[in-house]
Amino acid sequence: MRSVYLDNNATTMVAPEVREAILPLLESEYGNPSSMHGLGGSSGKLLSEARERVAAGLGCSPSEIIFTSCGTESDNTAIHSATESQPEKKHIITTRVEHPAVLNVAKHFERKGYDITLLSVDSEGRMDLDQLRKAIRPDTALVSVMYANNESGVISPIEEMVQITKERGVLFHTDAVQAIGKIPIDLKTLPVDYLALSGHKIHAPKGVGVLFLRRNTPFRPFMLGGHQELGRRGGTENIPGIVGLGMAMDLAGKHIGEENTRVRAMRDRLEKGLMATIPDAMVNGVGAERLPNTLSIAFKYIEGEAMLLLLDQFGICASSGSACTSGSLEPSHVLRAMGVPFTYAHGSLRFSLSVYNTDEDIDLVLKELPPIISRLREFSPFRRGDEGLDWVEDH
Amino acid sequence: MWEYTDKVREHFLNPKNSGTIENADAVGEVGSLSCGDALRLFLKIDDEGRIEDAKFQTFGCASAIASSSVLTEMVKGMTIEEAEKVTNKDIADALGGLPKEKMHCSVMGQEALDDAIRCYRGLDVAPAPEGEIVCKCFGVTDLQIKKAVLENKLTTLEEVTNFTKAGGGCEDCHGRIKEIIDEVRFGAPDVKPLEVKPVKLTNIKRFQLVSQTIEEEIRPALHKDGGDIELVDIEGTVVIVSLRGSCVGCPSSNLTLKDFVERRLKETVEEAITVREA
Numbered sequence: 243m244r245s246v247y248l249d250n251n252a253t254t255m256v257a258p259e260v261r262e263a264i265l266p267l268l269e270s271e272y273g274n275p276s277s278m279h280g281l282g283g284s285s286g287k288l289l290s291e292a293r294e295r296v297a298a299g300l301g302c303s304p305s306e307i308i309f310t311s312c313g314t315e316s317d318n319t320a321i322h323s324a325t326e327s328q329p330e331k332k333h334i335i336t337t338r339v340e341h342p343a344v345l346n347v348a349k350h351f352e353r354k355g356y357d358i359t360l361l362s363v364d365s366e367g368r369m370d371l372d373q374l375r376k377a378i379r380p381d382t383a384l385v386s387v388m389y390a391n392n393e394s395g396v397i398s399p400i401e402e403m404v405q406i407t408k409e410r411g412v413l414f415h416t417d418a419v420q421a422i423g424k425i426p427i428d429l430k431t432l433p434v435d436y437l438a439l440s441g442h443k444i445h446a447p448k449g450v451g452v453l454f455l456r457r458n459t460p461f462r463p464f465m466l467g468g469h470q471e472l473g474r475r476g477g478t479e480n481i482p483g484i485v486g487l488g489m490a491m492d493l494a495g496k497h498i499g500e501e502n503t504r505v506r507a508m509r510d511r512l513e514k515g516l517m518a519t520i521p522d523a524m525v526n527g528v529g530a531e532r533l534p535n536t537l538s539i540a541f542k543y544i545e546g547e548a549m550l551l552l553l554d555q556f557g558i559c560a561s562s563g564s565a566c567t568s569g570s571l572e573p574s575h576v577l578r579a580m581g582v583p584f585t586y587a588h589g590s591l592r593f594s595l596s597v598y599n600t601d602e603d604i605d606l607v608l609k610e611l612p613p614i615i616s617r618l619r620e621f622s623p624f625r626r627g628d629e630g631l632d633w634v635e636d637h
Numbered sequence: 638m639w640e641y642t643d644k645v646r647e648h649f650l651n652p653k654n655s656g657t658i659e660n661a662d663a664v665g666e667v668g669s670l671s672c673g674d675a676l677r678l679f680l681k682i683d684d685e686g687r688i689e690d691a692k693f694q695t696f697g698c699a700s701a702i703a704s705s706s707v708l709t710e711m712v713k714g715m716t717i718e719e720a721e722k723v724t725n726k727d728i729a730d731a732l733g734g735l736p737k738e739k740m741h742c743s744v745m746g747q748e749a750l751d752d753a754i755r756c757y758r759g760l761d762v763a764p765a766p767e768g769e770i771v772c773k774c775f776g777v778t779d780l781q782i783k784k785a786v787l788e789n790k791l792t793t794l795e796e797v798t799n800f801t802k803a804g805g806g807c808e809d810c811h812g813r814i815k816e817i818i819d820e821v822r823f824g825a826p827d828v829k830p831l832e833v834k835p836v837k838l839t840n841i842k843r844f845q846l847v848s849q850t851i852e853e854e855i856r857p858a859l860h861k862d863g864g865d866i867e868l869v870d871i872e873g874t875v876v877i878v879s880l881r882g883s884c885v886g887c888p889s890s891n892l893t894l895k896d897f898v899e900r901r902l903k904e905t906v907e908e909a910i911t912v913r914e915a
Contacts (some may be wrong), residue, residue: 365857424839531665545673547698551649564673566698566739571672571775571798571805581858588696621655621702623666623677623694632892634675 243557251536252421252561252587252593257445257493260486263448264621266480269483274478276470285481288324292488296452299491307452308471309484313344313440317386319475320415320436324384325356328413328551331383337361339394343438344386345418345575350633362388363409365581366529367396372405374403378410379388379478385414387419389437389468391577393563393592394527397425404434413459419443424501424533435459441483444522446490450483485513497597503597505554506534510595513537514606520615522626526582526590531623535595539585540565540577542620543625549591552614553555558607563590586623641699642733648703653710654692661692667745667777668877672802674701674742678708678749683756686717693749700739708746709732721754723747725800740799750859758823772810773904777803779817796820838907839867844871848904851878854905855898855914866898874909876902890914 247255256264268588270514272283275289290304297304299402306394309317319557325334336348336358352358359377363369374606400416407414415436421427422595429437446611452548455474466550467476516539519522526538541549553560561567563574565588572578573587582590593607619625638911658679659740668675674697691709695702709726712720725743729735736744768780770827785791786798796816798804804814838846851868859866869877878898884890900914 362853365860400654496655543696545697545701548649548702551699555650564698565671566673571802573671573673573742581854583858583862584670584673588670621652621694622676622696623668624696634666634670 246556246599247272247605248556248593248595248599248603248607249559249561250596251395251592252443253448254596255443256447256486256600257490258495260446260489263489265480271481275477275481276468277346278367286327286363286426288481288485289479290594292484296491297469299495300337301430302452302454303457305472306429306455306457308455308474309479309487310451310453310475311449311480312451313341313417313438313443314451316436316440316451316465317341317415317417318347318439319453320438321351321384321386322464323436323455323460323462323615324413324415324636325351326412326462328383331381333357333363333379333382334384335359335377335382336386337363337388338397339363339367339396339576340386340388341392341417341419344388348386349405356383357381357538361581363396367391367527367576367580368393368530369398371399371406371619376404378407378412382410382412385412387416388398389416389418389515390425390533391428391527391558391576392420392528394538394566394580395420395490395533396527397421397532400434400633401432402446404432407431420533420536423490423498424535424560429454429456441487441490443486444490444494447483450480450487452487465480470601500597502534505597507602508599509535509537509593509595512541512604513602515604516611519612520609524586525551526577526580537595538577538590539593540582540590542585543590543617543622544615546590547587548613548618549614552618553607553611556606556610558610563592564588639699639736640760643702644707644731644733644756645699645703645735648706648732649699652693652702653708654690654693654713656692657691658692662756663753664771665749665751665756666697667748667752668760669802672741672775673697674745676701676749678705678746678753680712680753680757682717688712688715688717688720696743698739698741700735700742701745703732704728704735704742704746705749705896708750715764717754717757720750723750727820729867737796737799737806741802744800756757761763771813772801772803774807775802775805777801779813781818782814782825784905786809792818792822815849843874843906846877847871847902847910850902850905851898855901857898859893865892869915874907877915884901 250543273285274387275286293304293307295329297308334348334356336344348358361373380613387398387403389400403415412437416434417438419440437454439452442448463474524540546564547566550562563577565571565573577587647887661679662682663680665678677694679692680688683689691712693705695705711731725747728743728746760907768778773777782803789800791797794811797814804811817865856866865880865881867879869879894912902910
């Protein structure tokens, strides 16, 4: 059975060009770039080339690139740097819809005595600039706002938020893991201090990420060890991953037009098709500017995990913000922050596309999902006109 | 992805006895919207008190659907006395086991069966559980946690959450749940916990918190369904509001006020808050 992969915000397939670039490194080019011999030297050269490729993709200098293990490490390092370098400042601003790589770090600092301000979003997932203006204080160490949301796809007004933050002399970090490769980002014109990205979201392998660190921005290493990455991140570099990431950044630049034309058109066709054929559905963040590849859609009266497992029978891979998919008891914090009612939040599905999807993939979802939803609704105790929710605890 | 047994998969993909029973002799209803599961169980019971037929309607994940399906298979042919001895462990065992995080689905099955039996016997819905509410998110009391710990030999917070849902929300109760586990396992501590007096809000602070919660959380949620709300006045702890848009004249407007608006204000502002419409 052909797999229809529509879960690209979770991870992506390794691009064929990336795979080709990496394979020789696993066979013969295995030198340590820090070694003083030929094999090490050639790895060092590959490392430099990859750094230049990533820098070119972001519009920054190679010396502003630190290779890490993932987006989470990059986010952690940025927040750690901003707080450790300004010990007198005990206030962090972030948002209710961040990835756990930021939210859980904020919670950690809260336990250490920091004040944390979590900016809200409206029902479409949009942020309010006035809320940010009011939240900044003299002791604010960092503002950390994701570039685009992994679940709803809603894009944050980063340019305006950076401007507001910079006017007050506060450091700014953005988790751009979902934005890279989907919307143009040029760090020459976007004055963020820290930016995190992850290789496996842009068709590089898992286990490699980048922290952009603007020149002269305060920095404290998070990984202590050797002199690698100019002493900013100890640990032998993951050369195959880094080379793959360099290649993936090149590809991301080439594909960005297609992301915003063909991929967007497929996403829109999927969205319109599902909304036209399935009653009691709603698109999360429909009124906001969204990533071209992401559709978060919720279906009332049924639960997401059940839909995912039935879609899996047809080889269709998607994800859900329902509680049951995560083992928690509450649905997605992003959907709840948007005020999505429980009955919809539990019935949410996220389809996230890539340039490797085809019209046939969309056709298959449009064919198979409506009967799945009808079937699950048949044995749901809730239905239109007879919600029958009065006997259910609404905690 | 969860590791489901073949039996769970089979009961999920081909559920037995889904649907309703016309003129059922007993209906059991249980569920929680926040954790996304609800079960309505229908029983047809003969004159001898034996369950002739059982059907279910379930809103929930694969485990919830499979637990409902296997429960209906199990109880068919049982007398009421036999059925009331069915435990959540029996349901989980009949499925060849459930992931530990999903054990509450089997608990839901057992609770629905209890509710149906109460219905058959003409008893009112189960009284509110006794004891001190420990987990405010899911309304679980200390006595319920103690019972689960004792009956299932639970030793960790994670296990308590898996079986009772307690602690699965805001996490504020984690410390108390751990104390309860220790009390059951090792006996109550000699020292009584200090009594914490609730903080009394000033009128201005209460007004600020109520306004903020309505603007940032309640109004956006109502907008989703074409409704709206306006804060009219606050008299002591009574919050007076006016519903707008599609909420006006909606048959569920009382539920909206009590189960959503009032509950949220109790959680975010003050337990004593009540809401009424202008």
